[in-house]
Amino acid sequence: MRADAVLGPAGDGFGAAQAAEFVEFEIGYDDVAELDRLASIHGGDRSAFLSEAIRVMGARERAVRLQMLQERIHAAIGGPRASEQVTADVRQVLKGT
Structure with missing residues (x-):
């Protein structure tokens, strides 16, 4: 498949089809069946499944980074604050006290 080939089923809910790049990788024999099972959720389309997995894992990674940031902020200010x-803290800062 050419790198400039256009993939994506019509009506996939993600707008226009996207340009694609052919990527080759290996997975263990035991993982092939699981990949196919999970891909079957997306009509047997491994590319659609992997695209969704990338989105999910990206969101998970961002959530972990946000949690770590919140923990650092809470440590710096002495714990979480109620709204x-x-x-009150913002008002105090705005008053210059």
């Missing part, structure tokens, strides 16, 4: 406390 009322945040509002």
